[in-house]
Amino acid sequence: MFCIADVLSAEQLREVRRLLAEQPYQSGSKTAGWAATLVKNNEQLDPKGKHFEKLQQLIVAALAANEVFTLAAMPKALRPITFSRYTSGMGYGDHVDNALMGEGNRIRSDLSFTLFLSAPGDYEGGELMIEDTLGTHDHKLDAGALVLYPSDTVHRVATVTSGVRQVAVGWVQSLIRDPRQRQILFDLEVLRRQLFQQTGKTAQFDSLSKSCSNLWRMWAEP
Ligand code: NI
Numbered sequence: 001m002f003c004i005a006d007v008l009s010a011e012q013l014r015e016v017r018r019l020l021a022e023q024p025y026q027s028g029s030k031t032a033g034w035a036a037t038l039v040k041n042n043e044q045l046d047p048k049g050k051h052f053e054k055l056q057q058l059i060v061a062a063l064a065a066n067e068v069f070t071l072a073a074m075p076k077a078l079r080p081i082t083f084s085r086y087t088s089g090m091g092y093g094d095h096v097d098n099a100l101m102g103e104g105n106r107i108r109s110d111l112s113f114t115l116f117l118s119a120p121g122d123y124e125g126g127e128l129m130i131e132d133t134l135g136t137h138d139h140k141l142d143a144g145a146l147v148l149y150p151s152d153t154v155h156r157v158a159t160v161t162s163g164v165r166q167v168a169v170g171w172v173q174s175l176i177r178d179p180r181q182r183q184i185l186f187d188l189e190v191l192r193r194q195l196f197q198q199t200g201k202t203a204q205f206d207s208l209s210k211s212c213s214n215l216w217r218m219w220a221e222p
Pocket residue numbers: 095096097112155
């Protein structure tokens with residue numbers, strides 16, 4: 001699980017909020033599976049809205065430019081970003097995300113993310129709560145920050161009791177399917193960069209780079 005600050009700059013955030021203002025929203029139950037629809041109570045930006053494509057591009061570009069996101073998720077493919085809104089009384093109860101998403105060009109959801117577009121002070125409640133073997137983790141991040149988490153978790157959004165919670169959510173199919181392998185490659189890449197900073201391009205650096213590349217060859221699903 002990763003929390004990544006400042007995925008959107010203050011300027012990008014202003015632009016996203018401006019584009020979202022006065023856009024048509026529809027009930028989130030339209031895109032929920034038959035079980036999730038029982039607990040999903042939010043609104044989503046209508047993909048036919050006039051700024052939908054621009055918003056997609058803006059968020060996808062910000063994700064691609066974020067080194068931590070790219071290193072941690074190792075994205076192969078993304079689902080179109082969903083822009084969700086929760087007003088007072090709305091929430092999203094316990095559910096699991098669908099394993100396969102989309103029609104035609106389907107992706108496997110390995111990782112889910114929530115990019116917070118509202119500041120924590122803009123609403124009461126609305127925490128993203130993710131269960132794993134260590135317990136439940138609550139996330140209510142600053143505007144512009146993102147939480148990246150495994151798609152195979154049970155998670156929920158606590159009911160918003162006042163204000164408005166706006167988020168962008170998305171799903172990633174990773175080049176590295178196994179989370180343990182992804183973790184190893186992430187750790188080694190961080191080490192490799194630290195080694196380069198400390199000692200430059202030495203024989204040890206090249207040797208470590210070779211091992212990293214060979215692990216990628218063994219594990220990647222490009
Ligand atoms: Ni979900």
